[in-house]
Amino acid sequence: MEQTKSGTVRAVERALDILLCFTDEIDLGLTEIAEKTGLHKSTVFRLLASLEVKGFVIRDSVTEKYRLGFRIWELSANLSQSDDPATILLPEMERLRDILGETISLYIRDNNERIRIQAVQSKHSIRRVAPIGARLPLYVGASSKILIAFDNMDTQENMIKEWRELIDISAYKDQIAEIRKVGYATSIEEREPGVAAVSVPIFNSSHQLVAALSVSGPVNRLTLENMKEHAGIMIETANRMGKMIRP
Known part of the structure; x- marks a missing residue:
């Protein structure tokens, strides 16, 4: 059984890489999967x-494309909902959406990216649409700043060093220090034109950072003044959420 330097099984890693190709796609052909994974088509086929x-996975005999199979859904049905923030925090997110009127998102950090694990869309006709499962860069955006600002100092330093060609490190560190002081972060058109966001941290009862709670919407509705007002309500909501999450 071939192992990698980290001690993991190479065939298992490759199989999991194939499954992860379906994170953003419903069905894929053999060539597409080979390109995404960087593996030879013969290896992918086996x-x-x-x-x-x-x-x-299931293969369509007509299109010869693959899609996720029933075993994936069987496994997902057995996820522990009592420990899943995306599930247990949804009612509070819906309540916050109804109060503030804007799109609410929940983010966690995965290495150098953030993942939107839950979202409740605004009811406005013009709104910020936030697809669940989206992976976004960690060096920009309100929720990203929260996930960095309230992580441990070693993680902060390591991540910031990786971004030295993308950000003004001195200015970024000052911003992170201010975020820790006031308890919330804002962004205006940092990643998307016309979009603003405000984010606060969610801590569990052991004061461990669990996720970033964010509100996003058009810049004409989410002004700095409005976001400052929203932040107080969001912090109250985040405190309630934290009490719902097991350490």
Whole structure:
């Protein structure tokens, strides 16, 4: 059994890489999967055959494209909802949306990216649409600043060093220090034109950072003054949320 330098099994890693290709796509062909994973088509074909036998992927005999199989849904049905922030915090997110009127998102950090694990869309006709599962850069945006500002200092330093060609490090550190002081972060058109956002941290009962709670919308509605007012309500909501999450 071939192992990598980190001690993991190479075939298993490759099979999981194939499954992860379906994060943003519903169905994919053999060539597309090979391009996404960087593996030879013959290797991908063999791994897909194994995944198909076990029910993790299904091949369409007409299009010859693959999609996720029934085993994935069986596994997801057994996720512990009592420990899943995306599930247990949804009612509070909906309540916050109804109060503030804007799109509410929940983010966690995954290495050098942030992932939107839950979202409640604004009811305005012109609104910020936030797709669940989206991976976004960690060096920009209100929620990103929260996930960095309230993480441990070693993580902060390591991440900031990686971004030295993308940001003004001195200015960024000053901003992070201010965020820790006031308890919230804002962004105006930092990642998307016309979009503003304000974010606050969610801590569990052990004061460990769990996620970033964010409100986003058009810049004409989310002014700096409005975001400052929203931040107080968001902090109250985040405090309630934190009490719902197990350490």
